[in-house]
Amino acid sequence: MATLDRVLHGRAGVREDTARRVRETIDRFEFRPSSAAADLARRRSSRFAFVMPEGGNLFMQAISAAVEDMAAWLNARRASAETIRADVFNPAALAATLESLVGRYDGVAVVALDHQSVRAAIDDLVAGGTHVVTLVSDVPGSRRHHYVGIDNVAAGRTAGSLIGRFVGGRSGKVGVVAGSRSLRDHAERVFGFNQVINLEFPGLTALGVVEGGDRDEANEALTARLLAEQPDLVGLYNVGAGTPGVVKSLADSGREADVVFIAHDLTPVTRRGLLRGLLDAVIVQDPGHEARSAIRVLLSLARREPILAEQEKIRVEIVMRDNLP
Amino acid sequence: MATLDRVLHGRAGVREDTARRVRETIDRFEFRPSSAAADLARRRSSRFAFVMPEGGNLFMQAISAAVEDMAAWLNARRASAETIRADVFNPAALAATLESLVGRYDGVAVVALDHQSVRAAIDDLVAGGTHVVTLVSDVPGSRRHHYVGIDNVAAGRTAGSLIGRFVGGRSGKVGVVAGSRSLRDHAERVFGFNQVINLEFPGLTALGVVEGGDRDEANEALTARLLAEQPDLVGLYNVGAGTPGVVKSLADSGREADVVFIAHDLTPVTRRGLLRGLLDAVIVQDPGHEARSAIRVLLSLARREPILAEQEKIRVEIVMRDNLP
DNA sequence: CTGTTAGCGCCTTCAT
DNA sequence: ATGAAGGCGCTAACAG
Numbered sequence: 217m218a219t220l221d222r223v224l225h226g227r228a229g230v231r232e233d234t235a236r237r238v239r240e241t242i243d244r245f246e247f248r249p250s251s252a253a254a255d256l257a258r259r260r261s262s263r264f265a266f267v268m269p270e271g272g273n274l275f276m277q278a279i280s281a282a283v284e285d286m287a288a289w290l291n292a293r294r295a296s297a298e299t300i301r302a303d304v305f306n307p308a309a310l311a312a313t314l315e316s317l318v319g320r321y322d323g324v325a326v327v328a329l330d331h332q333s334v335r336a337a338i339d340d341l342v343a344g345g346t347h348v349v350t351l352v353s354d355v356p357g358s359r360r361h362h363y364v365g366i367d368n369v370a371a372g373r374t375a376g377s378l379i380g381r382f383v384g385g386r387s388g389k390v391g392v393v394a395g396s397r398s399l400r401d402h403a404e405r406v407f408g409f410n411q412v413i414n415l416e417f418p419g420l421t422a423l424g425v426v427e428g429g430d431r432d433e434a435n436e437a438l439t440a441r442l443l444a445e446q447p448d449l450v451g452l453y454n455v456g457a458g459t460p461g462v463v464k465s466l467a468d469s470g471r472e473a474d475v476v477f478i479a480h481d482l483t484p485v486t487r488r489g490l491l492r493g494l495l496d497a498v499i500v501q502d503p504g505h506e507a508r509s510a511i512r513v514l515l516s517l518a519r520r521e522p523i524l525a526e527q528e529k530i531r532v533e534i535v536m537r538d539n540l541p
Numbered sequence: 542m543a544t545l546d547r548v549l550h551g552r553a554g555v556r557e558d559t560a561r562r563v564r565e566t567i568d569r570f571e572f573r574p575s576s577a578a579a580d581l582a583r584r585r586s587s588r589f590a591f592v593m594p595e596g597g598n599l600f601m602q603a604i605s606a607a608v609e610d611m612a613a614w615l616n617a618r619r620a621s622a623e624t625i626r627a628d629v630f631n632p633a634a635l636a637a638t639l640e641s642l643v644g645r646y647d648g649v650a651v652v653a654l655d656h657q658s659v660r661a662a663i664d665d666l667v668a669g670g671t672h673v674v675t676l677v678s679d680v681p682g683s684r685r686h687h688y689v690g691i692d693n694v695a696a697g698r699t700a701g702s703l704i705g706r707f708v709g710g711r712s713g714k715v716g717v718v719a720g721s722r723s724l725r726d727h728a729e730r731v732f733g734f735n736q737v738i739n740l741e742f743p744g745l746t747a748l749g750v751v752e753g754g755d756r757d758e759a760n761e762a763l764t765a766r767l768l769a770e771q772p773d774l775v776g777l778y779n780v781g782a783g784t785p786g787v788v789k790s791l792a793d794s795g796r797e798a799d800v801v802f803i804a805h806d807l808t809p810v811t812r813r814g815l816l817r818g819l820l821d822a823v824i825v826q827d828p829g830h831e832a833r834s835a836i837r838v839l840l841s842l843a844r845r846e847p848i849l850a851e852q853e854k855i856r857v858e859i860v861m862r863d864n865l866p
Numbered sequence: 867c868t869g870t871t872a873g874c875g876c877c878t879t880c881a882t
Numbered sequence: 883a884t885g886a887a888g889g890c891g892c893t894a895a896c897a898g
Binding site for chain 3: 583
């Protein structure tokens with residue numbers, strides 16, 4: 217039994233000849249180890265931490281909720297996950313939070329701001345033997361083991377294509393509202409969006425990005441200004457959260473029929489917006505998928521099992537009124 | 542132990558007072574049963590059958606492949622699944638195949654033609670104690686326990702909205718190619734499609750459905766005729782498989798820039814079509830999700846565990862060039 | 867109606 | 883470098 221176990225998991229301490237014989241026998245009997253038994257027998261359990269924005273928006277809350285829903289599943293696999301709140305928008309605070317985790321967890325998933333000090337903190341975690349997964353927003357230069365989230369450039373391009381095609385040949389301006397350009401995911405979406413609008417829709421002009429910090433009131437004011445100043449506004453793209461504010465100004469202006477509006481994430485507000493025709497499409501990344509993927513990846517890393525990259529890819533989904541889930 | 546087990550699974554033979562005490566204790570200690578241990582201890586194993594179309598298209602093959610990929614997962618849960626090929630388009634043959642399964646499996650997933658004799662065969666299976674799940678195409682009047690697949694009316698509506706908005710205000714005809722109107726999923730898609738085109742896009746006229754039996758050559762001929770006879774064709778919707786044929790005729794005509802074309806399912810051909818601009822969007826249902834969902838549902842039914850309806854809902858996904866997975 | 871017991875297949879520790 | 887043995891937490895058969 218013990219030797220089989222060693223061969224199965226590539227652990228040292230087996231003569232090569234013995235290992236070969238074991239493998240042959242495995243093949244001959246088509247032996248397949250039972251993961252249920254393995255989970256049961258495993259003594260040591262893995263601890264994971266999810267570092268999430270404090271007071272996060274509905275999307276972040278959905279991820280946290282999904283993580284909690286996995287408790288029983290994790291428990292059966294000798295693992296557990298807890299959520300830690302941090303000021304994700306403040307590099308120093310986030311870095312400090314991450315540093316405080318060194319050596320205390322087997323794995324950490326973090327919604328990370330791409331900043332020098334955060335990158336260093338991630339690298340310290342990795343150096344200390346903790347597996348790190350970036351969630352929703354990546355930190356490419358770091359030593360993180362994996363990124364769970366969508367291709368944000370592709371998401372931006374998708375939004376651009378949809379607006380470009382939905383305006384139906386009209387020409388005019390397209391407004392872009394973001395939370396902050398220093399958030400990597402927002403910056404990437406804007407990049408992809410502008411790329412498509414500029415290259416593929418010569419009749420459209422993407423206006424400079426305005427930033428509302430993902431807050432409803434700020435976005436409402438920014439949108440109102442945009443609508444007032446741009447009589448030929450034909451499209452509007454909200455890159456981040458704070459969609460309720462944009463929706464409100466757009467509805468107040470009464471120009472929803474003339475302005476194609478695309479936002480991110482499915483919430484009660486965007487859902488209602490789609491049904492009422494205020495929103496034309498929503499770009500979605502499934503928070504449940506992301507949470508489950510992060511957990512699966514952390515577990516695979518902890519157990520030194522391979523990751524099925526294909527299965528862990530998060531899709532950029534398009535939701536319109538007709539295919540609302 | 543045994544009494545706990547009985548309470549946990551709602552089995553008979555426990556005095557109500559005892560059951561209450563057990564539940565209280567469970568709450569007090571926040572006891573959570575380990576599914577790994579349960580899987581391990583379960584002696585009896587469940588057998589499932591997947592009845593799939595013989596020589597099915599790429600989409601069906603992808604489902605079968607995903608079922609096979611689940612073998613290890615199922616094995617760890619004391620269950621197994623095998624695939625059975627049947628002539629799904631022939632009601633009598635399909636019904637006969639289903640009848641031959643009575644009493645031999647714990648669960649059956651079937652890609653079903655909605656026909657009287659098939660419905661009867663499904664009901665016989667259910668009467669014999671087999672759990673039945675319809676896959677991809679439903680048989681609503683039957684006693685099947687669950688349907689795994691998309692809302693095909695919604696899929697048709699989505700295709701309609703996309704074409705309507707993508708034509709950019711032009712008016713003209715929209716062609717509809719289907720496999721067969723006697724396939725429930727095709728009929729439902731056509732219904733949803735026509736509904737949207739007729740009600741929401743007064744400038745567009747949906748032509749009568751032409752049927753090509755999901756075969757490439759037939760679809761190619763039908764599409765060629767459509768293009769020749771309708772100089773003002775602005776949109777084209779292929780409801781079923783056989784997209785390569787439609788693509789070929791459309792490319793040959795050189796009118797791809799003027800005709801918005803939407804089809805179903807992601808294959809090498811539709812993928813290439815999107816990249817080349819021949820196809821404007823593809824409506825997708827993830828075959829891997831469907832296979833895994835069917836298996837999870839069958840397993841839950843066999844174990845008399847609740848089904849998480851929310852998680853098992855299959856989405857109607859929209860794929861464009863920019864969000865190709 | 868309730869309690870006892872023998873595994874399920876693996877991981878881990880300890881002995882050889 | 884290999885082997886032996888004790889659980890892990892449950893299910894199912896059986897005893898009381």
